[in-house]
Amino acid sequence: MNKPVAPQRSDFDAYMVPNYSPGSIIPVRGEGSRVWDQADREFIDFAGGIAVTSLGHAHPELVAVLKEQGGKLWHLSNVLANEPALRLAKQLTELTFADKVLFANSGAEANEAAFKLARRYAWDIFGEGKHEIVACDSSFHGRTLFTVSVGGQMKYREGFEPVPGGISHVPFNSCSALEAAIGPQTCAFVVEPIQGEGGVTPACATFLRKARELCDKHDALLIFDEVQSGVGRSGFLYAYEHYGVTPDILSTAKGLGGGFPVAAMLCTDKVAGSFKVGTHGSTYGGNPLACAVASKVIEIVTRPEVLKGVTKRSDQFRAALEDINKRFDIFKEVRGMGLLLGAQLQDRFEGKARDFMQAGLEAGVMVLVAGTSVMRFAPSLIIPEADIDEGMARFAAAIEKTIATMDADAGAA
Template sequence: MTSSQVTREMFDQVMVPNYAPGPIIPTHGIGSRVWDQAGKEYIDLAGGIAVTGLGHAHPELVAALTEQAQKLWHLSNVLANEPAILLAKKLTEMTFADRVFFSNSGGEANEAAFKLARRYSWEKHGPHKHDIVACNNSFHGRTLFTVSVGGQAKYREGFEPVPGGIKHAPFNDIAALEAAIDENTCAFVVEPVQGEGGVTPADEAYLKRARELCDQHNALLIFDEVQTGVGRTGALYAYMKYGVTPDILTTAKAMGGGFPIGAMLTTTEVAQSLTVGTHGSTYGGNPLGCAVANKVMDIVNTPEVLQGVERKHELMVSGLQAINEKYGVFSAVRGMGLLIGAALTDEWQGKAKQFMTAALEEGVLALIAGPNVLRLAPSLIIGDDDIKEGLARFERAVARVAQGQ
């Protein structure tokens, strides 16, 4: 079957209907531009939901994957492999962490983090200390455990009964957090910037108080940096920007530049609770994924890239604000680095997808974060010309929707 015989309609015939992808099928990309089956070009301001942090077909990533593909694809964790050891060493040298657990995704990294937090507290303090506190509007994955911890009821609907021992508190509300964390809390988990919840950054005072409360109650502080990690905010990990160090950190998405890989990072003390046989992952630490991620981390963790993210943030935010001065559809433009949210005004509530669809028609890939926020998460190394052209196309989309076209 040739590419021309593969259609969007075919997707609906063979796939479980849990996704509703757009009407086009991209076939290839270079940098921050992709092309569909008809040859139409798009500027990618979505980044595969903050995954393709170095754009499409980055030559160094292609080379790393190709080289490893000619050596070893898979061993399982019955044996160690060199790329996984090298990547774990690199991650511990670059962060607070001493130990690493590899997974295939962010959801699996969070699953491991929550299991570790409970087991650590069970060993250290007893079975009563098992409560996990999370935030309203948070998102931590799609497994039964992670949708239960996630603070959005719509993702739990129809899957009940869900695991117990989970509490939710309003995000950025210090008083509510003080009331929620107690002697039965084993962990508090938070996204430094809520992604799916609307691209809302945490207040520094909130995260610092969370650290104090966890220390006070012998609870672990978990940062879900699946979306904010690997340079997305202008620091390698967002905790570095806030000056608040967690006990456990989860990372995925941009870590593999598009190749599926995730990791849970933690300290030596906490890691000891995952003894042989307590947790695992068949593909976790896969040589192909680790080889690519090694190269990603080397490229991203440089002043050139990280400072570039900060500069590109200003370019994108000023561009969005200029669009808003003309059309008045955004109540706020917020976020950190190249994770940017444009919240819609009351008049446009619930219509974020209309703007995203119009953007696609105008040749630019964009995202939503719920029904009321447009989200942009482009490559960390997107060129200034691509930003300007992408925003020009995005402005045409905004104009169309705002003018009812």
């Protein structure tokens, strides 16, 4: 019998909507923070599936719980409760500010639920006039029509207008602009404690404290989008703990499932009651398979050595990036928190982030971008220190080669 022909990168162009532009390799297996492609070429993973594979690839405890639950029960829908969902909800409420949890499948869905709940709560308590949502420039909250409207990047709304109204934006970290924007008509202010897609930029503590103060003053809800910054990535279970500012609603996804699709909206009792039976829903949200895996992720991430290790590994990443910068003068700034880090390129490399990302792939290291001029790093929270050293050596070699090529091209021109 002939062996089936393995799918090729060209099959993407042949059969899939051209919504993405995937790289030339096709990974087929992973272990820890290393990935192998069809040709058995090895890569060190500093991308983490965009901050998703929080415990690396094929973590044995996650594989075990997935197999165990897979042999029991996959799906029921929310017509019935299930044990893994109830267990996970209890964990999340005991570990955070939240009193109640609503499960979904993705960060966009968790944010959609958060925004709908904010409007529904305001409608219930204050009437339909109090419906406006304030968000930040350069923010990212998902790709549904509502979430791209709340997100502060026009490029994601282009061609999809008219978008939902009642939404305004302020400059990130501007207290004066926030004070001018939040008023009696505001039902919610939504913010990422660390802007991910917007350049890996942490919020100022004064900005978040002002947001809490203004929301309290005007009976508005404070929503933290922790889809990217949550589940240990900041060195805290959720980044709001670092700031000492507590939201009314929080969205979480990405790292929550360690690679298995799952998301949640966390909220206080004060607002939870506005989602009465039938006001919102999700067919797959809270399914037993996803919740069993997420429950194990939370159990592992909250082990003291894991959260402490995030800070240690963050320092190691920063030191390596500083060393690269001394050699090549490539970065303006390295910023972020924990293992969500961004390196802003110098002006002479403006718009070249993808060139360095591709060069990294060719050198055997997977990195990310955040916009056109920021390199982003979001590896496993438990990435071995030796992998950080080796991956950074590969990245440095990729930078050296790319800069040499750029300089040669400039000289030839």
